[in-house]
Structures are given as C-alpha cells and as structure tokens.
Amino acid sequence: MASGAGDWSAEQIDDYETLISTTDVELLKRAWRNEKASPEILPFEEALVKRAKEQIQLMEETVDDFAESGHDPLIASLYQMDLDRAQFLLRSYLRVRLQKIEKFMFHIWKMDTYRNRLSIEEEKFTERCIRDIGKHLEETVVSKLPDNYQSVLKQSIISEEDDMVPEPQLDTFIVAKCERATRPLYLDGSRQSASFDSRNDHFQMVPGDLCILRYRPFQEELMSGNISLV
Structure with missing residues (x-):
C-alpha cells in the first residue's frame, strides 16, 4: 500500500472497520455450515468467495502496515484475529466441498444438475480425479477380473445402472x-x-x-x- 497504517486518518480506519463488519463473514460461515450439513454438494458461492478473498487481501495488507509502522500491538493482534477467522472459514468451506467431490465424483460428473454447481476449478479437479482414479483401478484391479466384471461403475455388465457409484443420501x-x-x-x-x-x-x-x-x-x-x- 502507498501509505503506512500510521498515516491513516480516523475516517480511513472507520471505513476499514465498516468493511470487515459487513455480513460477508457471517454469510461465509452460513455457507460453510450449510455445505457441511447438507448430504449433497450445493451451488458454489462464487460472488461471496470472491468478496471474501478481496477482504482477506485487504486485511493482510492492513496487518502488515500496522506491523511496519509500530502501531499498537493490541490493535494489530485484533486485526490479525479477524484475518485468521476469515481465512479459516474460507478454507473450511472450500475443503468440505472438495471432500464431497472426492466422495461423489462419479455421481456428480454424470449429473448436469451437480456439475453446474461446481466452480471452474472444482470441475477441473473432478475431471482429473475421475481420470486418475479410473486409470488406477483399471490397472490394479479391474483388468484382473473376469470380462463380465471389468467396470469401475457397475458390478457386472448385466447391471442396468451404475450400482457401484456412491450417491448422496437425500433422505437423511x-x-x-x-x-x-x-x-x-x-x-x-x-x-x-x-x-x-x-x-x-x-x-x-x-x-x-x-x-x-x-x-x-x-x-x-x-x-x-x-x-x-x-
């Protein structure tokens, strides 16, 4: 940043405090809880995640400025606590989504409803996981089974559905x-x-x-x- 935190006016500090006191952190906490408790993957909160990343970047710059300017350590530590909380919520939200993708990747990939709920990065991750796990299973297990059972998704060739693909239990x-x-x-x-x-x-x-x-x-x-x- 161009100026140190020590040069900030009271109005600038008030503007910053207003920014971090917006509801985005609470919305991110709610999104994380919803994702964690829901049996299926929910739509990706793209706009919220983008705003959270911008706020985290602003808080990181502010904490650095406070440290460099010799500002009151107590105030700097309070800003650091806000930063840690925002980072924890964002990482937890993204992590629980990745855990669901790893668990239900085949089901998500074949259902347009679920695929449309992924971010661009999550979609690439899902495709890569399916490719790598499919290749691994075929080389280590499936290729050694009788012809009727050489499927990663079905118990046998007579199965009409992908009966070995885990699905979210929506009646939980x-x-x-x-x-x-x-x-x-x-x-x-x-x-x-x-x-x-x-x-x-x-x-x-x-x-x-x-x-x-x-x-x-x-x-x-x-x-x-x-x-x-x-």
Whole structure:
C-alpha cells in the first residue's frame, strides 16, 4: 500500500472497520455450515468467495502496515484475529466441498444438475480425479477380473445402472434453522398433499425456528435461503 497504517486518518480506519463488519463473514460461515450439513454438494458461492478473498487481501495488507509502522500491538493482534477467522472459514468451506467431490465424483460428473454447481476449478479437479482414479483401478484391479466384471461403475455388465457409484443420501435428517418465513411446508415435499389431512400435514416456519427434518423435501427452502442448516 502507498501509505503506512500510521498515516491513516480516523475516517480511513472507520471505513476499514465498516468493511470487515459487513455480513460477508457471517454469510461465509452460513455457507460453510450449510455445505457441511447438507448430504449433497450445493451451488458454489462464487460472488461471496470472491468478496471474501478481496477482504482477506485487504486485511493482510492492513496487518502488515500496522506491523511496519509500530502501531499498537493490541490493535494489530485484533486485526490479525479477524484475518485468521476469515481465512479459516474460507478454507473450511472450500475443503468440505472438495471432500464431497472426492466422495461423489462419479455421481456428480454424470449429473448436469451437480456439475453446474461446481466452480471452474472444482470441475477441473473432478475431471482429473475421475481420470486418475479410473486409470488406477483399471490397472490394479479391474483388468484382473473376469470380462463380465471389468467396470469401475457397475458390478457386472448385466447391471442396468451404475450400482457401484456412491450417491448422496437425500433422505437423511438435518437440523434446520429458519432465516425467513417459509411457505407452508408439506411433509412429503409437495405444495399440495393428498396423503394427509390438509389441516395436519403441513407447517410453516418463522425466523428463529429450529426443526429436525428430512433433507429431500426442503431442498428448495435451503437453496432460496429461507432456512439454513445447523
């Protein structure tokens, strides 16, 4: 930076503090929690990650300036704590996504819905993993099996589906917190339910509510930001 932190005016410091007190860190924390608790990979938060990287760069420059200018060590340490927290959240968010990709790579790659949720870098990583693991399995295992079983994705050639490909368990239970009032939620995931009495088969969440739910029927509410996962 052109000037040291010691030359900063009170207004400049206030502007910086306003910047780091924006909701991006909280949004990143929510994105990480959602990704960690969700059984499937969620859409990549591209804009949020970009803003987080820019804020981290600004905080790194500010901490360096404070250190060089001999500013109050306590203030510098507080800025360093903010920096460490932002870096931890960003790395944790990206790491949990990579873990899901490694676990469900074949399923993600064959489903356009999931492939469209990846960043460009994640898509390249997935393609490389599939190529490398497929080559490794073919050379070490598959090539030594009978002809009917020489598939990385199927148990045998008579299998109609890729029955050896792990898939996310969308009917698992999750703990959801309401962020915004939801529409009436039906237990079977539909907007209208014929299998239950209309007076008893649905409920509505209001901000602050916590519920234990099956994940599948409430994907739409999570994607829209009406609920977050705990």
